[in-house]
Amino acid sequence: MKYVLVTGGVVSGLGKGVTASSIGVVLKACGLRVTSIKIDPYLNTDAGTMSPFEHGEVFVLDDGGEADLDLGNYERFLDIKLTRDNNITTGKIYQFVINKERKGDYLGKTVQVVPHVTDAIQEWIERAAMIPVDGEEGPADVCVIELGGTIDLIFDAGDIESMPFIEALCQFSCRVGPGNFCLVHVSLVPVLNVVGEQKTKPTQHSVRGLRALGLAPNVLACRSEKPLDENVKGKLSQFCHVPVENIFTLYDVSNIWHVPLLLRDQKAHKAILTKLDLLSLGEPNLRKWKDRAELCDTLHDPVKIAIVGKYTGLSDSYLSVLKALLHASVACQRKLVVEWVPAADLEELRAIEAPNLHGKAWNMLKGADGILVPGGFGDRGVQGKIIAAKYARENNVPFLGICLGMQIAVIEYARSILKLQNANSTEFDPDTKNPCVIFMPEGSKTHMGGTMRLGSRRTFFHVLDCKSAKLYGNVRYIDERHRHRYEVNPGMILELENAGLTFVGKDETGRRMEILELLTHPYFVGVQFHPEYKSRPGKPSAPFLGLVAASCGQLGRLLQSLSHSDMRTHKDLSINGAPKLNPYQNGDNNKRAYGLYSNGDGVHA
Ligand code: GLN
Numbered sequence: 016m017k018y019v020l021v022t023g024g025v026v027s028g029l030g031k032g033v034t035a036s037s038i039g040v041v042l043k044a045c046g047l048r049v050t051s052i053k054i055d056p057y058l059n060t061d062a063g064t065m066s067p068f069e070h071g072e073v074f075v076l077d078d079g080g081e082a083d084l085d086l087g088n089y090e091r092f093l094d095i096k097l098t099r100d101n102n103i104t105t106g107k108i109y110q111f112v113i114n115k116e117r118k119g120d121y122l123g124k125t126v127q128v129v130p131h132v133t134d135a136i137q138e139w140i141e142r143a144a145m146i147p148v149d150g151e152e153g154p155a156d157v158c159v160i161e162l163g164g165t166i167d168l169i170f171d172a173g174d175i176e177s178m179p180f181i182e183a184l185c186q187f188s189c190r191v192g193p194g195n196f197c198l199v200h201v202s203l204v205p206v207l208n209v210v211g212e213q214k215t216k217p218t219q220h221s222v223r224g225l226r227a228l229g230l231a232p233n234v235l236a237c238r239s240e241k242p243l244d245e246n247v248k249g250k251l252s253q254f255c256h257v258p259v260e261n262i263f264t265l266y267d268v269s270n271i272w273h274v275p276l277l278l279r280d281q282k283a284h285k286a287i288l289t290k291l292d293l294l295s296l297g298e299p300n301l302r303k304w305k306d307r308a309e310l311c312d313t314l315h316d317p318v319k320i321a322i323v324g325k326y327t328g329l330s331d332s333y334l335s336v337l338k339a340l341l342h343a344s345v346a347c348q349r350k351l352v353v354e355w356v357p358a359a360d361l362e363e364l365r366a367i368e369a370p371n372l373h374g375k376a377w378n379m380l381k382g383a384d385g386i387l388v389p390g391g392f393g394d395r396g397v398q399g400k401i402i403a404a405k406y407a408r409e410n411n412v413p414f415l416g417i418c419l420g421m422q423i424a425v426i427e428y429a430r431s432i433l434k435l436q437n438a439n440s441t442e443f444d445p446d447t448k449n450p451c452v453i454f455m456p457e458g459s460k461t462h463m464g465g466t467m468r469l470g471s472r473r474t475f476f477h478v479l480d481c482k483s484a485k486l487y488g489n490v491r492y493i494d495e496r497h498r499h500r501y502e503v504n505p506g507m508i509l510e511l512e513n514a515g516l517t518f519v520g521k522d523e524t525g526r527r528m529e530i531l532e533l534l535t536h537p538y539f540v541g542v543q544f545h546p547e548y549k550s551r552p553g554k555p556s557a558p559f560l561g562l563v564a565a566s567c568g569q570l571g572r573l574l575q576s577l578s579h580s581d582m583r584t585h586k587d588l589s590i591n592g593a594p595k596l597n598p599y600q601n602g603d604n605n606k607r608a609y610g611l612y613s614n615g616d617g618v619h620a
Contacts, residue, residue, distance in 0.1 A: 016144050017157045017195045017291045020184060022230070023165050024221025025203040029238045030274075032085035034201050034265060035161040036092035037274040041284045042157050043093060044275070044299030050148045050155040051089040052140060053082070053102050055163045056176035060106035061099070063467075071331030075496045075548055076101075079470025084334050085161060087548065091338060092275075094551050095148040100139070105176055108135050128179050136183035137190065157291070160184075166200075168224040185229035194292035200225060200232035204239040204247065204264075213239060213247045215254065222255040233290045234283065235262045242266050261286040272308035272552065275301060307552055311345055318349035318567045321383035323356045323403040325396045330355075336389050336417070339550035343563035346555045347573075351563075354379040358388075358396030361403060380406060385413040385538075385566030388420030390498070390545060394443040401427045413538040413565035415558055418499050421531060421541030422452045425503050425511065432514045442501050451511070455502040455527065468497050474529035474544070478519040483530050483540055485574050486557035493520075493557075495529075495544035502543060503528040538565030 019042075021035040032053075039049045059065060062073045063081030074087040080099025090097060112135050116126050124131075144158035162184065164177045188196045202218040222232060235257050237243055243251075243264040252259045263281045265274060278284070279299050288294050320340055322333060330337060330353075337353065344351035359365065360376035376399075380386065386407045388400045400420065404427040407414035416424040422440055429438035429451040437444070440452035456466040475492045476484045487493050503511075505526045508518060520530030520542075533539035542558055550556035555563075564570040 016141075016154060016191070017197075017293065018140075018144070018187075018191060019157060019159045019197045019199060019287060019291075020188075020230075021159060021161045021199045021201060022225065022232075023162075023201045024167055024224065025165065025217040027165055029201050029203055030265065030271075031201045032088045032161060033092075033271050033274055034199075034236050035085075035159050036088045037271075037278055038199065038283070038287065039089065039093045039157075039159045040275040040304065041278050041299050041301070042159075042287065044279070044301050044304075045284055045288065045293075045296045047157050047293070047296070048149055048151060048155040049093055049157050049159060050095065050144060050146070051086075051093065051097065051101065051159040051161070052143050053085045053089070053161050053163065054180055055083050055102065055104045056180055057163075058105050058109075058176070060104060060110060061102065067332035068329060071329070072334045072336075073498070074335065075470065075498045075545060077471040077494075077496065081469070081498070083163070084331065085163075087335050087338070089159075090548075091551055093149075094554075096150075097148055098143075098146055100143040100146060101148070103136070103139055103143070105179070108132060108139065108179075111135055111139070129182060132179045133183040133186060136180060137187045140183075140187065166221055166224050166228065168220045168227070181228050181230065188230070194290075197234065197287050197290040198230055198232050199234040199236055199287070201236045201238065201265075204237045204243060204251075206240055213241075213244060215247060215250050218251060219254045222257075232257055233261060234286050236265055236278075236283070237262065238265050240267050269312050270308060272304060272311060275304055276308060303553065307345065310348070311341075314345070314348060314350040316349050316567070317352045318344055318347065318563055319352045319354060319382060319384045320563070320566060321354045321356045321380050321386045321403075323358050323361070323380070323386060323388050323396075323400055325358060325391050325393075333389055335545075335547040335550070336387070339547040339556045339559040340387070340563065342550045342552055342555035343559040345552075346560060347563050347567055347569055349563065349567050354383055356380055356403070358399030358403070361399035362396075383412070383566075385415070385562050387414075387562060388416045388423060390418035390420065392419070392442075397423060397443055401430070405431060408533065408536065408539060411537050413562050413570075414536075414540070415538075415562040416541035417547070417558075418497075418543060418545055421543050422501060422503070424531065424539075424541040425451050425516070428511060428514070428516050429507070432516075433510060440501055449507075451504050451507050452501050453504045454500055456500060466500055468499055468502075470496060472497050472529075472544070473523060474520040475523060476520050476530075477525075478517060478532075481517065481519040481532050481534060482538060482561055482570070482574065483519055483532060483542075483558065485577055486561045488557075488577065495542070495546055496548045497544045499543065503531075538562060538570060 023029055023031040043049045061081045062083050071084045074082045074084050077096050078098050082102040086097050086102055112131055145154040202221050204213050206213055248259050248262045251262055263283050279301055284299055341351050356376050356379045360372045365373040386403055400423045404424045426438055429435045435449040437447055438449040438451045439447040441450050441454055457468045471494045473492050473494050517532050517534050518528045519532050529543045531541040538561055540558055546556040546558045564573045
């Protein structure tokens, strides 16, 4: 196993995660199998309990792990499926060490940060790096490790938490040997506007900080507005002791898919592969990346999607939803325009409290081609979300409700069509007379210890002649990721279905409702799961693709082309009885439809 450690300096928010993922993409394009580990030095065991407002979205993995959003970057860029062990936190490490201590594994020794915590970190890294994540058997060739936080000469309080990890990584670099370890330091080269000079001091300081802690960078990836001048590179090389050919600029680009191309064009792979004794590998093939990055720049016909949510001030709170919308828009060759509609502003009360905001929210909603209500917890803005679902239903506007978004669509239907005025979720009104969404924990079956239904679960299509089944490629079942406690009340299904709301997808017991549709509406879909987590560039998630295609008038054509291609795919479905899979597929049968878009043909194929 070879390791690429990515650290960051000067300021946070440099795009370290995107840089680390992009390094992975370039190495993968050279023919290597790549996995990744994200280290978050905070004390939380996982990101599940952190506010999306403060920390961005919680990314959910197949195994139910609740992780930092950077794991989403890795999954999307590298088209892999990570596990909860690929996200290391201080909380997890200390829990592990303390459990060992309680079991008596340390044989009466004094348990200390060095060596016990640092050993635990190294063992964890080695173990997690070996987990296959790309659908192939056996471990990957290279593991990209991203260390969260920043490193500088002067420390702030937050950096104290990073210390055990830095010490562990110093030891680790010796343990695996020089030909198996490459350290890439991502830093900032600011420009002072008055003179336009690229300043190297901040980078020099952070590299000194890194060296003082025992880590010497092999490669410098410098974030800057423009490419670095040669003399600036020379200066950095001299003061940071990194060869000029190992210094790269990650200058501002029009979209993040250009970052792997920037690295390739500056021969970053050469520098990294040389350090890892892998120079015999060929040049990276990034044709598809290049085509997609360039296509994205040229799109001009807009598709306007209103996201009616709670955290509309911070797009990182809905990062995967945004990415899934982007993947779908690129497949439809449209430029994605997102309108953030604060759900609460749609409510009637706001017309009096804040008429301007109320008017603005309604204008955005009415001007949108499609409406998306994402997942969420707590009752703030719920009424506004219900109003948005009602507006979409009554005005034939394409609608996708995700998790809470599906639940509010059910509440709205029960109130408007079944005339159950107080219909509600017991999450918001525990005593409601008409509980159409109720608490349905999986209980002890989840090993998370909590009551949340988390991770990958199977949905079976009960109705085949529906848009969702077609979008998923007419498969019998799909696996998608979940994160919720409440579900549509099984006791009210008959009533809702008789009134025209169809539950086209259910779990294996038939008691848990997974996908709803209004069959007569142009596109009104609700999903109890979070399809956004499995969307990939070039392989958009089916419900998102449906929403965007419907929003730009392409859904009919898309469904038609899907059923034709599906017939084509059916013909060569099996070789010797084994399902034939597209080379981009990891073995998910729901990806067959996605594969149609991974050949660069777009929806017009
Ligand atoms: N709050 C709802 C539940 O727990 C929805 C959760 C979500 O949207 N992720 O079921």
